[in-house]
Amino acid sequence: MGMTTMIQTxxxxxxIVPSEVTIKLLDKAILGIDNDKFLIDGFPRNxxxxxxFEAVTKIEPELVLFFDCPEEEMERRLLSRNQGRxxxxxxxxxxxxxxxxxxxxxxxxxYAAKGKVKKIDASKPVQExxxxxxxxFTPKDDKVKHRKCAIL
Numbered sequence: 001m002g003m004t005t006m007i008q009t010x011x012x013x014x015x016i017v018p019s020e021v022t023i024k025l026l027d028k029a030i031l032g033i034d035n036d037k038f039l040i041d042g043f044p045r046n047x048x049x050x051x052x053f054e055a056v057t058k059i060e061p062e063l064v065l066f067f068d069c070p071e072e073e074m075e076r077r078l079l080s081r082n083q084g085r086x087x088x089x090x091x092x093x094x095x096x097x098x099x100x101x102x103x104x105x106x107x108x109x110x111y112a113a114k115g116k117v118k119k120i121d122a123s124k125p126v127q128e129x130x131x132x133x134x135x136x137f138t139p140k141d142d143k144v145k146h147r148k149c150a151i152l
Contacts, residue, residue, distance in 0.1 A: 012086060014095030016045045016103065019052040027057060046103035050110065064111040065133065067122035071097050 003021065010017050022043060030038060040061075044050035054060050074097065078088050111117050120132050 012092065014092050014099055016049070016099065019049045022049065023053055023056050026053070030057070030059075044104075044107050045099075047106055047110070050107050061111070061116060063136070064108065064117045065136065066108050066112075066117050066119045067129070068119050069122035073123050 007017050007021070026040065026043065044053055071094075075090065075093055078093050079090065081088065108117060118136050120129060120136075122129055124132075
């Protein structure tokens with residue numbers, strides 16, 4: 001089984017791709033850009049991801065965005081987005097939400113304890129969510145030169 005097939009199968013089953021696979025892909029992408037600012041969407045997904053990423057890259061995020069949205073609203077949005085993704089079915093969505101509660105929420109709590117989490121109410125309309133995110137990324141003063149961040 002090739003790497004792409006393995007990743008697709010795991011996503012379909014609502015499982016988390018192994019850290020070593022994800023970190024290799026992320027590290028390659030980070031090294032391939034000529035910039036010290038980057039945004040990682042949906043990673044780390046669990047405590048093992050977090051610890052491995054920080055150990056390998058020696059990077060700890062300066063900021064973690066947490067898009068908070070009730071399960072019912074997420075189900076409604078995912079089922080109505082009509083993008084033809086095979087993992088957009090009610091069974092997989094519910095598996096993914098349980099994985100999030102069991103595995104990803106402890107990562108959010110870890111970074112919250114360090115004062116790094118910015119919580120966004122993602123149940124609001126798109127324009128309001130975008131405005132809240134934009135405010136977070138607007139420097140308060142000229143001293144802010146770069147941000148490294150994860151989005152969960």
